[in-house]
Amino acid sequence: MKNTQPWKSFVPVAVNFLLGIPAIVPIFLVWYVLSNxxxxxxxxxxxxxNEDDGMLLWLVIVIPIVGCFGGLWALVNIWLRRKVLDTPAPYPYWLVCGTATLAPFFVGIGIG
Known part of the structure; x- marks a missing residue:
């Protein structure tokens, strides 16, 4: 086994928190489509x-944005999981990464 340093376990959390800042846009777009x-x-x-254009227009806008961000998020996390951590358990890793990504959105809701 490799020698693991304790700071390496905080790298995915920090990276996902930073990814959560641009994730505010796709999360808001998904909420807007669902709420309308x-x-x-x-x-x-x-x-x-005032929303009388129909939902097809929103789906044409939302699906590429959410798909691009989801693909980027998944690739970054797969790479981080392989490079930074030795053999983490898969479920806690993805749960913590998802929570860290959603944190800026919920902080923004709390402030606003």
């Missing part, structure tokens, strides 16, 4: 009264 589409149909949210 399926969640509004269920009666859980109310639609934006």
């Amino acid at each position: 589409g399926p969640l509004a149909d269920l009666g859980w949210t109310s639609r934006n009264p």
Whole structure:
């Protein structure tokens, strides 16, 4: 086994926290589509009264943005998991990385 230093376990958390800053845009776009589409149909949210273009336009915008960010996020985390950590358990790693990525979005909601 390799000699692991304790700071190496904080590298994925820091990188995912920094990735969470640009992730605010795709997360917001997903929430906007859900709140004006399926969640509004269920009666859980109310639609934006100015939104009359339909959902297809939003899906054309949202799917490439979320797909590009998701691909980048997955590639960075797969690379980090192989290079930085020796043999981490897969489930806690991905849970911590996902939480660290969502943290800036929820901090922004809390401040705003």
